[in-house]
Amino acid sequence: MKKPRFFRLPPPGFTLMEVLIAILMFGIIVTTVFASYRSVFFSAPMIESSIDLYEMSGTCLGRIALDLRSIYIAQPPAYKKPEFDAPPDPYRVVARGDGDGSGNTPWLRFASLGHLSFEQSTREGIAEIVYYDHPVGDGVFQLKRSDSLYPYPPFEVDGWDPILCEGIKNLKITYFDREGNDYDYWDSESDAFDYATPVSVNLLIEIAQNGTTSVFETRVTLPVVREGLE
Numbered sequence: 483m484k485k486p487r488f489f490r491l492p493p494p495g496f497t498l499m500e501v502l503i504a505i506l507m508f509g510i511i512v513t514t515v516f517a518s519y520r521s522v523f524f525s526a527p528m529i530e531s532s533i534d535l536y537e538m539s540g541t542c543l544g545r546i547a548l549d550l551r552s553i554y555i556a557q558p559p560a561y562k563k564p565e566f567d568a569p570p571d572p573y574r575v576v577a578r579g580d581g582d583g584s585g586n587t588p589w590l591r592f593a594s595l596g597h598l599s600f601e602q603s604t605r606e607g608i609a610e611i612v613y614y615d616h617p618v619g620d621g622v623f624q625l626k627r628s629d630s631l632y633p634y635p636p637f638e639v640d641g642w643d644p645i646l647c648e649g650i651k652n653l654k655i656t657y658f659d660r661e662g663n664d665y666d667y668w669d670s671e672s673d674a675f676d677y678a679t680p681v682s683v684n685l686l687i688e689i690a691q692n693g694t695t696s697v698f699e700t701r702v703t704l705p706v707v708r709e710g711l712e
Contacts, residue, residue, distance in 0.1 A: 535691055535696060538648070539698040542646040543700045546590075546613065546685060547685075550594070550704060551702065551704070553575075553592055553593065553594050554573055554595055555575070555670075555707070555708050558708075558711065564671055571670070572632065573593040573608070574591070574592070574669075575679050576591045576669050577592075577669075588614045589615060589655060590612070591611070592610075594608070594611045595609070597629060597631060607631045610629075610630045611629055612627070612637055613627055613628075614626055616639070616645075622648075624645045624646075624648050625653060627643060627644055647687065652686075652688040654686040657682075658680060658683070658684070660678075664684075675710070676710030676711055677708070678707075678711070679707055681703065681707050682702060683701070683702050685701070
């Protein structure tokens, strides 16, 4: 007598509804991934531009701070009140605070040990540092740095002077005396400041980029100060 045979039924397949739901879920996942990728792709240039902006502003403020921390100031008795017809002190501090960058005008002039040589020269010494603006249009300007070793020539705009920062809308420099009073300019050869030098300097820079303005700020305490002369 033959044994009965048992046949296994094939496993049930996916229903049409399950297939449609799977396709819908796959479409949602692909759309989400593509949107995220597109967002990152289009944001990359903006992120790179922001990084460049922060690097440029950091380099600019860092260079000014380094020069100020290396400042050289003549002290009494070597320094005396200037006579009427005496030549200006080569190590004087002369500065203005803010402006619109409308011309090649010095913002800050002082003497510093932070000399940078861009020539085939190993000569060192106390340099005359001049920071000045160079307008480029559309209400923005560049900040340039002049660096000359003694004997200091009369200041003149030089196309070879390095550009520290571009796209500047405003640069505000504030100077502080021993009592904490703030000034938007300084002249260490002036009786108005009693022939003293500032104690600290605050730097604020506004940079325009891609229709927005970014503000960067730092404050530098000078390592050497000349007190007012009685």
